[in-house]
Amino acid sequence: MARVGLISLYVVESSGIRYLSAALRKAGIETDEYYLGYHLHHVPRRHDVEELDRLVELMRSREVALVGISARIGAFLPLAAELSALLRERLGVPVVWGGAHVSMAPEECIDHADYLVLGEGEAALIDLASSVLAGDRPDDIPNTWVHSDGKIRKNPLRDLVEDLDILTFPDFHSHEHKFWLRDGLVVRGDPLRQDRTYRIVVTRGCVNNCSFCGVSAFRRLYQGHGRFYRVRSVENTIRELEHARSVRPCLRRVRFDDELFVPQREWLEEFCREYSRRIGLPFDILSSPSILNEWTIDRLAEAGLDMVYLGVQSTSAANRQRYHRTVPDDDVQRCVNRLHLHGIRPMAQILIDDPDNTPEEKRELLHLLLTLPRPYDLFIYSLCHWPGTALTEQLLAEGTISPDKVEGRNDKVLRQFNADFTHERSDEDKAWLALYMLANKRAVPRSMVRWLANQRWVFERPASVVATAQAVNMGKLALRGSQALVSGEISLQTARQWLGNKKPGALPAV
Ligand code: B12
Numbered sequence: 001m002a003r004v005g006l007i008s009l010y011v012v013e014s015s016g017i018r019y020l021s022a023a024l025r026k027a028g029i030e031t032d033e034y035y036l037g038y039h040l041h042h043v044p045r046r047h048d049v050e051e052l053d054r055l056v057e058l059m060r061s062r063e064v065a066l067v068g069i070s071a072r073i074g075a076f077l078p079l080a081a082e083l084s085a086l087l088r089e090r091l092g093v094p095v096v097w098g099g100a101h102v103s104m105a106p107e108e109c110i111d112h113a114d115y116l117v118l119g120e121g122e123a124a125l126i127d128l129a130s131s132v133l134a135g136d137r138p139d140d141i142p143n144t145w146v147h148s149d150g151k152i153r154k155n156p157l158r159d160l161v162e163d164l165d166i167l168t169f170p171d172f173h174s175h176e177h178k179f180w181l182r183d184g185l186v187v188r189g190d191p192l193r194q195d196r197t198y199r200i201v202v203t204r205g206c207v208n209n210c211s212f213c214g215v216s217a218f219r220r221l222y223q224g225h226g227r228f229y230r231v232r233s234v235e236n237t238i239r240e241l242e243h244a245r246s247v248r249p250c251l252r253r254v255r256f257d258d259e260l261f262v263p264q265r266e267w268l269e270e271f272c273r274e275y276s277r278r279i280g281l282p283f284d285i286l287s288s289p290s291i292l293n294e295w296t297i298d299r300l301a302e303a304g305l306d307m308v309y310l311g312v313q314s315t316s317a318a319n320r321q322r323y324h325r326t327v328p329d330d331d332v333q334r335c336v337n338r339l340h341l342h343g344i345r346p347m348a349q350i351l352i353d354d355p356d357n358t359p360e361e362k363r364e365l366l367h368l369l370l371t372l373p374r375p376y377d378l379f380i381y382s383l384c385h386w387p388g389t390a391l392t393e394q395l396l397a398e399g400t401i402s403p404d405k406v407e408g409r410n411d412k413v414l415r416q417f418n419a420d421f422t423h424e425r426s427d428e429d430k431a432w433l434a435l436y437m438l439a440n441k442r443a444v445p446r447s448m449v450r451w452l453a454n455q456r457w458v459f460e461r462p463a464s465v466v467a468t469a470q471a472v473n474m475g476k477l478a479l480r481g482s483q484a485l486v487s488g489e490i491s492l493q494t495a496r497q498w499l500g501n502k503k504p505g506a507l508p509a510v
């Protein structure tokens, strides 16, 4: 029977694909899911032609009549384009692309696909699939861009889904229509079937508008199309989790994949009460000190909060001036202290390689990291220029970056999203990166990092400080890795895969 085939590129966790497949199935449309590879750090340098062949033949045997590719990041444009050309040539079926990068840079994508879906995809894909599977080639479906009469027809967006509770729960549970292509194998069933962590999304949009973040591009796209920030009801959220537990009894943990968990106080209060009562598993969130005050941390900790990815980005001065963020540095410190009170070790996330960063700002960021109470882990992101964000537009307009630095024309995200020493940087910036990496390590006295930051030679000849940072990182990774292996958090195979994909010098900070 003719069906839709949805492809996820190097993100086995994709909620987007599972929301779409659940919506299509509920509408009575047969849908397969095809997961290519594991995670981003397993993307091969040149794509394995045999693997793509295998995918095309599998789709042929399954009578796929409409292919959907989820293109979340611009770095996958070449792969998505190659795959689309192959599918159109060999199967003669139309190909539709959707996902974050498509919404941010549709002009770059439209030449490689028959259709694009911009923004939220559930309703648009149901309309498109119903029509294509019935033998039509529609050109007027809201949210789609399509080649029509030699032109590109850009249909208007429909309004954002106002009530997220109406969405069908993402399908992490069925297995028959899912195929995972990895290590030369095709494995049937949901790739996360054995995963002990359940990933859930409870919000769409964000209350803030940070200039470097994809949110600033999505907010502009959706201007005039309804309330941008939406939260599911607590009841609907808990029901999804209860359902997840009933079908995946191995679950031991929940990960909230929302970019900012969650600004509303009443929602949090009700959530914490219901979550402790009905779910009770340890959970992880992404958030920011703008939300995590003492009250919220206490409530969340009581409910089982175990890990926080804490967006710090830069010092309050740089955050305010360039990133439209207003959190004072003192709040960051207070937040970390409060988390420690509950035995929670935060993962602070900072942003480097902004071409407008001044040496003073780089020094102040080090100072902030050195005054944050230990222990904390550190994720150092290297600024990537997503198309259409306020910061990218500003840097392009002032001529600070050229268009070839924008993701899509560039694939820095594949190489440097987590900053390491394989990237081209000035000696001064190598030294700053090494000092940031040392700042959170308990084995390294803070007085030593401060002393190093005041030595001129460190910035002129950073090789020794870089080597020290790498050695300390390696030590911490080895320690963490062996702890995780002993506790059963990761398998030996996962550890080997991870290490096997690392180049010399490519150790992210931890
Ligand atoms: C959670 C998350 C992750 C999780 C994924 C787990 C998950 N739940 O899917 C993990 C940690 C694995 C991850 C990894 C990465 N992520 Co991420 N991630 C997110 C986040 C915060 C939420 C994604 C999500 O689940 N949204 C909810 C679902 C329902 O929405 P969705 O995926 O967008 O899908 C909808 C539409 O886009 C559309 N759609 C999607 N695919 C398709 C396909 C078709 C055919 C159609 C028709 C429609 C369609 O319909 C869907 C339903 O409405 C987003 C932020 C955001 N606002 O999207 C960032 C975001 C997508 N991630 C980003 C980045 C950079 C990354 C990484 C590169 C980070 C890294 N170095 O590891 C990798 C890339 C992974 C990959 N191979 O693509 C950026 C992308 C920026 C860009 N495109 O330029 C974003 C936008 C963050 C940001 N604010 O800047 N991410």
Ligand SMILES: C[S@@+](CC[C@H](N)C(=O)[O-])C[C@H]1O[C@@H](n2cnc3c(N)ncnc32)[C@H](O)[C@@H]1O
Pocket (backbone or CB within 6 Å): 212, 213, 214, 259, 260, 286, 287, 288, 310, 311, 312, 313, 349, 350, 351, 381, 382, 383, 384, 385, 386, 417
């Ligand atoms: C999905 S974001 C969520 C951040 C969180 N909501 C906050 O307010 O800090 C996760 C991390 O991605 C990083 N990030 C976001 N946009 C980025 C970009 N354009 N380039 C590099 N890293 C980025 C930031 O460091 C951020 O902390």
Ligand code: SF4
Pocket (backbone or CB within 6 Å): 206, 207, 208, 209, 210, 213, 214, 215, 216, 259, 260, 288, 311
């Ligand atoms: S960085 Fe965080 S708070 Fe800022 S817009 Fe993005 S998700 Fe929202």
